Amino acid sequence: MAVLNSPFIGFIVIFIAALLLFGEMLVKSKGIFGLLGAGLFLLYFIYHLHRGSPLLMLGLLIFGLVLIIIDSKLITNGSVALIGVTLMILACVLPTPSALYGLAVAAAFILGTSCSFLFLKIFPARSYWSKLTFSDQLSSEAGYNAMNESHKALVGKDGTTETSFRPVGIVEIEGKRYSAITDGIWLKKGEAVSVISVDGTKIVVQKKAAGT
Known part of the structure; x- marks a missing residue:
């Protein structure tokens, strides 16, 4: 997977991973989006194993996701969700080999997360939204x-x-x-x-x- 040395490929991988992972939270995809998104994140982290602790990066990613869920279900003012998104972006940026690569994956994460709401126009929304x-x-x-x-x-x-x-x-x-x-x-x-x-x-x- 040497292609992951390229900031462009890193951008594509993180964009799709964020798109699918957050899409799983929004719509009923039978877990397919979640598995694919999590798999891409794991692939990204494993490749960058030599640049830092994969447990730390995965921990930041998971903890950030938990904060987003807590905000949307209990707090609903976006403050905790913003912290969660920041932690998830840091998890993707910290292991990158250059500033350009880090900027690319940060932009990819934000763009992928934003585009995941487009799934609501195609797939049925989760019952979560009714809550x-x-x-x-x-x-x-x-x-x-x-x-x-x-x-x-x-x-x-x-x-x-x-x-x-x-x-x-x-x-x-x-x-x-x-x-x-x-x-x-x-x-x-x-x-x-x-x-x-x-x-x-x-x-x-x-x-x-x-x-x-």
Whole structure:
């Protein structure tokens, strides 16, 4: 595997590894994405064995992944997830033989992670996402409406994000609050959005373009 001496090949390997590993967290792939992504990371680390401890690198990678999962399930403000991503990037950068190589794999990791959200447009999302819709809090007493078929009337209507979207959150439309999801795009609280589709219990919103 001498080809891994090339920063370009390192970029490709880490990009695909991050794409698949985070894709496994987002969509139902029967574990295929996770196995392939983990295999590519392991191949990368084994090749760079002589440049540092593989246990340390794998430890940073796994610990970073755990922090991301903890943030998305318990904290949901992105702060711990940012630390996790940083640790995972360090795990990939530390064993590299040059600054150029390190920069290449860091960029590959960030790009691969970002592109993994595109899987949500192709594959069914994991039930994990439904846990982020706060369904246990969506009672009429709390000012929420249970999502049902009647929500199809919301298509085309405008609203405002009441929470940050990662990519699930709460949106207010005509004075009522609904759990909704974007097409993999993260939004901040207070942004203007419009409903683009309703599929069963899933309300999909997108950010309104400036001036519309």
